Amino acid sequence: GDLTLTCTGDLSRNRQVGLRLGRGENLENITRSLGMVAEGVKTTAAVHALALRLGIDAPITAAMHCVLYEGQPPHEALRTLMSRDLREE
Numbered sequence: 001g002d003l004t005l006t007c008t009g010d011l012s013r014n015r016q017v018g019l020r021l022g023r024g025e026n027l028e029n030i031t032r033s034l035g036m037v038a039e040g041v042k043t044t045a046a047v048h049a050l051a052l053r054l055g056i057d058a059p060i061t062a063a064m065h066c067v068l069y070e071g072q073p074p075h076e077a078l079r080t081l082m083s084r085d086l087r088e089e
Helices: 002-008 013-022 027-034 039-054 059-069 074-082
Strands: none
Touching (some): 013 027, 013 039
16 A cells, blocks of 8 residues: 555655656755655665665666766656666566
């Protein structure tokens, strides 16, 4: 239920961040105006750092890190993810 609400509920802070990023707003303005923590933002940074430190390939986390912290437009991150070579995972 928690995952479903995060993905579909209008009160989900994580969803609001994603929708606003998709509209072209920058993360700093979004987080400032929310006034509350969207835990996925900081969790992405922590998981990305951990994956790098452990040498784990985490393409979705890497893509989200690029969008959140490196200013990559969401459509470019999606294109990068979808153009990865197929492999057993």
